């Protein structure tokens with residue numbers, strides 16, 4: 001007890017709060033099982049540890065048995081459990097306080113709502129509707145309401161890819177609407193699960209968009225779900241590039257329409 005009150009030679013009286021935190025963080029990492037002290041030699045009493053864990057403002061830094069705690073696993077363990085307990089209690093208090101605040105807020109909102117929809121003054125809500133109706137018609141750019149993606153299923157087995165300089169008779173292009181798309185590609189037989197990469201290029205070879213997605217196998221067929229937002233991409237010929245896991249890129253002629 002006596003030894004604890006006095007400063008150790010390696011303890012600095014002007015330790016900052018940040019340093020205390022560092023010490024505790026460091027201690028957390030290495031002191032948990034590193035300093036067994038079965039006889040609890042030189043250990044401070046529980047009250048002091050608890051006060052330290054609860055950040056008792058009446059304690060000065062010199063009163064805190066920090067240097068002991070980070071060198072004594074049993075004390076460190078006790079400190080951590082006091083600390084956890086205090087954080088838990090603190091958390092509860094915060095939750096209760098925010099719950100009360102939220103309740104007050106909600107009832108205030110309800111009160112205001114009830115007032116404005118009070119049968120005594122119906123004109124307010126009616127006027128609002130009248131005002132908002134024409135403005136809906138003439139304002140062109142609506143505030144961006146997220147449009148749910150259009151879901152497409154494309155069976156790639158029906159489209160033949162080009163590899164290298166292979167030239168073929170006209171092939172059926174993949175038609176892609178110029179919209180926000182979620183495409184489920186059904187891969188040709190033999191394609192494996194794993195990471196697929198996708199690119200969409202225009203006729204000059206510039207990449208509009210690229211993404212990657214995982215293939216999953218159901219009933220022997222591999223399918224890949226890909227989100228491709230084509231809103232704003234120019235209409236016309238394009239090339240859809242797909243790279244199955246472990247294989248080279250395949251290109252599929254496409255049309256954005």
Ligand SMILES: [Zn+2]
Pocket residue numbers: 037040041042043044068069072073074075076
């Ligand atoms: Zn101890």
